[in-house]
């Protein structure tokens with residue numbers, strides 16, 4: 001009797017496992033790029049020279065470390081909106097100056113009003129479905145007379161979003177624009193507690209239920225101590241928490257276009273660093289939106305006045321930006337909207 005029960009259990013277990021693995025295989029097979037050469041054409045517009053220009057600008061001393069609510073940060077937000085305006089990428093109709101005010105009432109005590117900067121490209125087939133590409137624009141300001149330039153944190157992310165926006169805009173001009181809408185969102189108040197993204201997700205400009213996915217970038221221009229011998233990597237965090245499909249979309253994008261090592265070390269539920277909870281994607285995740293966070297890990301200049309533009313690894317920043325662009329491209333053009341379900 002005992003033996004019989006045990007074998008019945010094993011049978012049930014193996015059937016369940018088989019069905020699961022079949023589902024995963026089906027899912028993986030369903031994710032593919034129809035026309036790789038078209039994607040590559042726009043990937044090639046992402047260049048180290050332009051990324052360098054943007055990182056240098058954002059981290060330059062004139063912005064005084066971009067503290068939320070201070071003049072330097074307001075100025076960098078002006079620079080960001082001028083960038084989109086110059087490319088002809090529009091603001092949301094409800095926010096014609098590209099700014100969503102984030103009032104001081106939702107910010108820590110001593111800070112002034114601030115703003116998120118938002119631009120978007122309307123999708124050609126499913127304009128009411130939105131893919132977000134996000135990066136925080138603020139940093140730590142000036143402390144004890146020293147400017148914190150935040151070239152990696154998050155000049156690298158800001159530059160990456162710029163380059164992706166330009167690539168999508170070129171695709172639009174060629175008649176290859178995204179089928180779904182792409183929102184370029186530069187949030188404020190990250191360093192002081194993820195406030196800009198929290199405010200945005202509580203006061204969304206486009207409906208939360210129409211949000212397909214959020215790709216968040218916070219520090220992708222450097223190499224951490226775990227990867228001194230293999231710098232071609234990026235940490236991928238959170239992609240499988242809400243959508244198994246998103247996890248495999250990132251892998252397919254990587255396999256087809258860049259071949260970085262996708263490091264899932266910090267994706268573990270019990271990771272003591274808790275990075276999943278520590279950048280802006282998390283506020284989207286709390287609304288049930290599939291998110292993925294791209295990150296290079298901490299390094300010796302993290303949150304120090306020495307996080308400068310000359311230390312950024314620009315070829316690597318370009319590769320990581322291409323991975324995120326290829327992921328966004330798939331999500332924007334896939335025949336069906338990404339499913340927020342765990343398999």
Ligand SMILES: [Zn+2]
Pocket residue numbers: 136153154190218219
């Ligand atoms: Zn950051």
